[in-house]
Structures are given as structure tokens and as C-alpha cells.
Amino acid sequence: MSKMARYGNVAAAFTIVLALLVFSWLSVGVDFPVFEFVPETLRRQLVPVEPYDNIAGLSSRFLWDNRALDLTGQAFVIVASVVCCLALLKLGEGKH
Amino acid sequence: MVPLEPILVSVGLMFVIGLSCLMVKRDMVRILIGVEILFNAANLCFIALSTQVPGFVDPYAHSMVMMAIVLDGTVIAVGLAMVMNVYKHYKTIDIRKLRRLKW
Amino acid sequence: MVEVISQGINLPLPLLVLLIGGLTSLMVGLLSERIGVARLREVWMIIVSSATIISIYYLNQSVQKAGVIVISVWGQLPPFGGCFEIDTLSIFMSGSVAVLGFLVAIYSISYMEKESRLTEFYTLMTFMMAGMTGVVMAGDLFTLFVFWELMGLSSYVLVAFLKSRWGPIEAGFKYLVMSATAGAFLILSMSIIYGMTGTLNFAAIADSLRGAPTSPWIMALFSTLVVGFGVKSAIVPLHTWLPDAHPEAPSPISAMLSGIVIETGLYALARVLFLTFDPTMLKLPIAFLAVLTMTLANVMALLQSDIKRLLAYSSIAQVGYMLVGLAAGTAYGFMGLFLHVFNHSMMKGMAFLASGSIVHETGTRDINSLRGIGKMMPVTSISLFIALLGLGGVPGTNGFISKYHLFSAAFGSGLGWLGIMGVLNSALSMAYYIRIMQVLLGSPKEGFKANEAPILMLTVTMAMAVIIVILGIWPAPLISFASSASQSLVEGLSTYIGAVLG
Numbered sequence: 001m002s003k004m005a006r007y008g009n010v011a012a013a014f015t016i017v018l019a020l021l022v023f024s025w026l027s028v029g030v031d032f033p034v035f036e037f038v039p040e041t042l043r044r045q046l047v048p049v050e051p052y053d054n055i056a057g058l059s060s061r062f063l064w065d066n067r068a069l070d071l072t073g074q075a076f077v078i079v080a081s082v083v084c085c086l087a088l089l090k091l092g093e094g095k096h
Numbered sequence: 097m098v099p100l101e102p103i104l105v106s107v108g109l110m111f112v113i114g115l116s117c118l119m120v121k122r123d124m125v126r127i128l129i130g131v132e133i134l135f136n137a138a139n140l141c142f143i144a145l146s147t148q149v150p151g152f153v154d155p156y157a158h159s160m161v162m163m164a165i166v167l168d169g170t171v172i173a174v175g176l177a178m179v180m181n182v183y184k185h186y187k188t189i190d191i192r193k194l195r196r197l198k199w
Numbered sequence: 200m201v202e203v204i205s206q207g208i209n210l211p212l213p214l215l216v217l218l219i220g221g222l223t224s225l226m227v228g229l230l231s232e233r234i235g236v237a238r239l240r241e242v243w244m245i246i247v248s249s250a251t252i253i254s255i256y257y258l259n260q261s262v263q264k265a266g267v268i269v270i271s272v273w274g275q276l277p278p279f280g281g282c283f284e285i286d287t288l289s290i291f292m293s294g295s296v297a298v299l300g301f302l303v304a305i306y307s308i309s310y311m312e313k314e315s316r317l318t319e320f321y322t323l324m325t326f327m328m329a330g331m332t333g334v335v336m337a338g339d340l341f342t343l344f345v346f347w348e349l350m351g352l353s354s355y356v357l358v359a360f361l362k363s364r365w366g367p368i369e370a371g372f373k374y375l376v377m378s379a380t381a382g383a384f385l386i387l388s389m390s391i392i393y394g395m396t397g398t399l400n401f402a403a404i405a406d407s408l409r410g411a412p413t414s415p416w417i418m419a420l421f422s423t424l425v426v427g428f429g430v431k432s433a434i435v436p437l438h439t440w441l442p443d444a445h446p447e448a449p450s451p452i453s454a455m456l457s458g459i460v461i462e463t464g465l466y467a468l469a470r471v472l473f474l475t476f477d478p479t480m481l482k483l484p485i486a487f488l489a490v491l492t493m494t495l496a497n498v499m500a501l502l503q504s505d506i507k508r509l510l511a512y513s514s515i516a517q518v519g520y521m522l523v524g525l526a527a528g529t530a531y532g533f534m535g536l537f538l539h540v541f542n543h544s545m546m547k548g549m550a551f552l553a554s555g556s557i558v559h560e561t562g563t564r565d566i567n568s569l570r571g572i573g574k575m576m577p578v579t580s581i582s583l584f585i586a587l588l589g590l591g592g593v594p595g596t597n598g599f600i601s602k603y604h605l606f607s608a609a610f611g612s613g614l615g616w617l618g619i620m621g622v623l624n625s626a627l628s629m630a631y632y633i634r635i636m637q638v639l640l641g642s643p644k645e646g647f648k649a650n651e652a653p654i655l656m657l658t659v660t661m662a663m664a665v666i667i668v669i670l671g672i673w674p675a676p677l678i679s680f681a682s683s684a685s686q687s688l689v690e691g692l693s694t695y696i697g698a699v700l701g
């Protein structure tokens with residue numbers, strides 16, 4: 001392995017260990033400010049936990065009632081990924 | 097109400113596992129599996145934070161995760177198509193045989 | 200002063216044109232194989248991109264009248280529904296996208312005429328432009344993410360398009376892995392914002408999270424946002440995909456990537472950082488990143504011998520200059536940033552297109568073997584000469600004007616050392632631009648012959664050179680447009696919040 005690659009691996013390992021230490025100190029040492037900054041004009045729609053089987057149905061109804069714009073965009077992403085796979089996997093005419 | 101600290105620590109751990117899988121493995125398909133682990137860790141963080149109001153679950157986070165899963169599935173699919181093209185050229189999917197790929 | 204459109208299904212007009220144009224481009228491609236008419240796909244691409252420019256003009260009229268336009272579907276208003284929120288800054292950025300896309304479409308008629316799979320090429324280019332337009336018009340973080348993935352997905356495959364050689368596929372795979380990792384970091388940062396505020400809407404975040412005191416979780420949010428957006432904007436040390444991806448992509452796609460995809464990443468970083476944090480908190484980290492980016496890219500560019508790789512490192516350096524404007528944090532700094540975005544798209548786009556003509560005619564990318572090309576391809580060399588002068592910041596071109604605004608904004612906001620570093624780096628970058636100019640003007644070896652490029656490629660490069668010189672001598676309309684764009688970001692914040700939250 002070349003010298004650059006070895007230094008790169010050592011630096012990457014060091015960064016990862018440092019990131020792990022920082023993240024675990026963050027999550028255990030400092031309390032996460034859960035929902036501290038909720039704006040007052042937000043009236044939240046929450047789903048009760050009790051009948052467990054209902055959570056999926058109510059979540060998907062929330063999705064269709066409120067996020068139709070993102071679902072439209074997501075449909076176009078799926079079309080784009082089909083065209084991408086076509087472009088990568090089609091046999092071109094001859095080899096350039 | 098699910099306690100938050102254990103799940104955040106496991107999200108951090110999954111990030112570290114995903115990043116090291118990405119950097120260490122020499123098989124291209126395993127590198128893509130590392131990317132998938134990273135995506136799953138980020139989605140887990142969303143779900144963990146949606147249960148923090150006692151007795152209730154917030155469906156907003158669930159909608160985000162449902163859409164994010166589809167989006168990263170498409171990215172991995174295109175990555176696998178690229179791996180097939182690399183195999184056609186080099187007859188191997190060992191990333192150390194690729195001539196210029198220096199991390 | 201604001202206009203809310205929310206009944207039925209509607210999208211902003213340029214976005215609708217580009218998305219429907221992409222779908223029909225697929226069908227036109229399939230049709231043209233059956234009928235056998237020669238240039239149907241290219242003509243359709245030119246129709247779609249000129250329709251985009253016209254629709255941006257009309258949208259601009261309504262935004263000037265209304266201030267801020269909020270668009271959503273089926274009455275699903277924010278803060279729960281996804282929405283588009285269009286102000287002058289969105290019009291400025293999508294105008295840059297459309298103009299560069301139109302010029303690149305004309306260029307790629309004659310550059311890509313011998314390639315296969317042209318249907319997918321034009322369809323993916325249209326989807327990439329649609330994704331960029333969606334990113335600059337988004338009003339909600341998740342809408343931005345969906346269109347960000349659309350833009351990224353198309354660009355991964357466009358980089359790896361010429362799949363019969365090993366170089367593009369390797370570069371495309373590396374780009375995909377790094378960009379997908381950044382997408383995971385983006386989702387993590389969205390979850391941290393959601394955990395703190397309960398919503399992902401820009402206006403609601405700006406209302407509640409903006410003045411918060413600095414705590415360790417806020418710094419964690421800042422770092423994940425910078426990593427998430429910074430891989431696409433090529434900030435050092437997250438830039439390592441760029442020197443491989445830009446040379447290996449086909450030349451029109453290199454021009455679009457360097458010219459406008461990187462800058463869309465920088466726009467998203469500027470918008471989200473400005474709306475979530477106080478500008479005074481951003482100064483030192485972003486200034487440090489700017490100095491690192493500029494210096495490393497300029498030093499690495501001096502060592503290159505491949506012309507497109509040198510231009511790719513030069514793009515990273517220009518992103519460093521734009522970060523200087525972001526670090527300044529004032530309206531003047533943002534004006535310099537967006538002015539340099541448009542100017543850089545013209546100059547770097549034209550540099551890539553001109554060097555693409557040279558590579559197309561001679562078949563080699565090595566600078567040392569291109570000596571004397573100026574005598575055999577005079578028009579292309581003059582255009583490349585003007586582009587390099589503009590990139591170096593010589594007075595008389597528009598590069599000088601935008602760099603002047605950027606560095607004086609840095610001086611004006613208390614970061615004098617940053618302005619001095621910027622000026623020094625700009626002078627250093629002239630060293631490698633002069634090296635290319637020397638090669639262009641040298642005397643050719645025997646046996647080195649090349650024809651002039653085809654007429655369409657020549658027309659596009661000449662037109663862009665003329666635009667660069669005109670904007671350098673008479674920059675006033677562009678400066679006033681960029682100034683109103685940055686004012687709508689910085690001073691129009693209360694209008695922006697009031698449009699959504701009432």
C-alpha cells in the first residue's frame with residue numbers, strides 16, 4: 001500500500017474514533033433538547049399509542065393528507081432511477 | 097415513552113460501523129452495504145425522536161422515514177448497476193484493483 | 200405582499216415545464232427510433248430549455264408584484280404540508296440553471312452526435328435541471344431533500360455515461376458513494392432539527408430555532424449540515440470525488456457540473472445555515488473552511504498536467520472564494536456570493552466547453568502535448584483565453600467584479616485577514632492560468648494538426664465569451680438583480696416567515 005494510502009487510512013481511523021467519542025459524550029452527557037423549540041403556532045397531530053395495530057394506518061393517512069407534494073417528487077425520482085439503470089445497462093452499438 | 101439515550105448511542109455506533117465498513121472493505125458490494133447501514137442509522141434517529149411525547153406517537157416522522165427509505169433504495173440500485181459495469185471491464189469487483197481510486 | 204396558491208395541484212411553472220419535458224423526452228426518444236427522423240431528441244431538448252427560460256421570465260413578473268409566492272397542493276398548507284416558497288433569490292438561481300442548460304444543450308448537439316443511448320442522456324439532463332430548480336424553490340427541508348436526490352441521481356449516471364472506458368465508471372462510483380454518505384448525514388441533520396422543533400418547514404425553523412443560545416447539540420447540527428451539503432459543494436476535505444469526476448464526464452456535463460451543480464449545493468448550504476443559525480455564529484468556522492479550500496485547491500492545481508483536471512481544481516478554489524462571501528454574513532457578502540455563482544457558471548462552463556472542443560478535435564487531454572493549438576483553432580483559443588482571464592479576475596471581465604465585491608465584503612465585516620488571503624490566492628491562481636495561455640500561444644511541433652471545431656460548438660463558446668466581456672464592462676443590471684436577490688434572503692426574512700405563518 002502506498003504511503004499516501006496508509007496515512008489516509010490512519011487519518012480516517014483517527015477521525016472515526018474521535019467522532020465516536022464526541023457523539024457518545026453528546027448523547028449521554030448532554031440532554032437532547034427534545035421539542036424545546038416548538039413554535040407556538042404549531043398544533044400537532046399526534047397518534048395515540050394504545051391500539052398498536054392502528055398506528056400504521058393512521059400514519060399512512062397522515063402521509064397522504066399532508067405530504068402529497070413530496071410524493072409527487074418521489075414518483076419522478078423513481079422514473080429517473082429507471083432511466084438511469086437503462087442508461088447504464090443498455091448495450092451501446094459497438095464500442096467507442 | 098422510550099428512553100432516548102440508548103437509542104442515540106446505538107445510532108452513533110451504527111454510523112461508526114457504516115463508515116468503517118465503507119472505508120475498510122475491498123468488495124464493492126460491501127461498500128454499498130456500508131452506505132445502506134448509514135441510511136438505516138439516520139432513519140432510526142428519526143423514529144426514536146418521534147416517540148418522545150408520553151403516550152403518543154408523531155406520524156410526521158413516520159412519513160419522512162417512509163419516503164427516505166424509497167429514496168435511498170433508488171441510490172443503491174443505481175450503485176449496483178455501476179458495479180455490474182465495473183465487472184464487465186475488470187472481471188473483478190475488488191476495489192484495490194481500480195487504478196485511480198485513492199481515498 | 201405575499202401570494203399563497205394552494206387549491207388543486209400546481210407546481211411552479213419552470214419546474215412543471217422541466218418535469219413534463221423530461222417525461223416526454225423519453226417518449227420522443229422512443230418515437231424517433233421508430234420513425235427514423237434524425238435530430239428529434241435534440242430539437243425537443245432545445246424546445247424544453249427555451250420554454251424554461253420563458254417561464255422563468257413570467258414567474259419573475261409575478262414575484263416582483265407579490266414579494267414571496269407560496270405554492271402547495273390540495274390545500275395542504277405548511278407547517279405540515281410540503282410547499283414551495285419562491286422569492287427573488289430562487290428566480291436568480293433558477294435563471295442561472297436555465298441559461299447554462301440552454302447553452303449546454305446547443306453545444307451537446309454536435310459533441311454527442313456519435314454516442315449511443317442519446318435518449319437517456321437528454322432525459323437525464325432535463326431531470327437534473329428539474330432537480331436543481333426544485334432545490335432552489337423549496338420551502339421545506341424534506342422537499343429540498345427529495346429534489347436534491349433527483350439532481351444527484353441524474354448526475355451520478357451522467358458522470359459515468361461513456362461506459363465503454365474504465366475511467367468514467369470508476370469516477371462515477373466514487374462520486375455515488377461519497378454523495379450517498381452525505382445524503383445519510385443530511386437525513387441525520389433533518390432528524391436533529393425535527394427533534395428540536397417538531398417541524399421541518401423553513402419559516403417555522405427560522406421563527407423558533409434562530410436565536411437559540413449555542414449548545415453542544417446546536418454545534419453537532421451545524422457540523423452534520425456542513426458535511427451533508429459540503430460534499431456536493433466540494434468543500435475541502437470532502438472534495439476528493441471532484442478531481443476524478445469532472446475530467447471523466449463528457450464535456451457538456453462537466454460544464455454543467457462545475458458550473459451550476461456545485462453552486463446549487465452552496466445555495467442550499469447558505470439558505471439553510473442562514474435560516475437556522477445566527478450569522479455571527481457562522482463566521483469563524485466558515486472562514487476557516489474557506490481558507491482551507493482556496494489554498495489546497497490552488498496548490499494542487501499547480502501540479503496538474505491534465506487540462507480538465509486543472510480546471511476541476513480551479514472550480515474547488517472558486518468555491519473557496521464563494522465561501523468568503525458566506526462567512527461575511529451580511530447582505531453585501533451574500534450579494535457577492537450569488538453574483539460570483541452566475542459569473543462562475545458562465546466562465547467555468549465556457550472553459551470546460553472550449554477545452555471540450557479541443558479534446559474533441561485532438562483526442563488528448565495532456566497540456567504538454569497541446570502546445571501550439573492556438574494557431575490551428577483560433578476562435579476556440581480566443582474564447583478559452585477570455586475565460587481564463589475572467590477566472591483569474593483580470594479587470595474588464597465579470598470575474599473581477601464579483602471577486603471585488605466578495606473581498607470587500609470580507610473587509611467590511613471584520614474579517615480582514617480573510618480578504619487578504621483571498622487576494623493572495625487569486626494572484627496565485629493566475630500562475631496556472633498563464634501556463635495554459637502559454638501553451639495556447641506557443642509554436643506547434645511538427646506533425647501536429649487539428650481542425651477547427653464544428654460550427655455549433657464554436658457559436659456557443661463565442662456567445663459565452665461575448666457575455667463575459669459585456670458583463671465585465673457593463674455589470675449594472677446583473678449587480679442590481681443579485682443585490683435584490685440577496686436582500687430578499689437577508690432583509691426579507693420577516694416577509695418570508697410571515698408568508699407561511701401568517
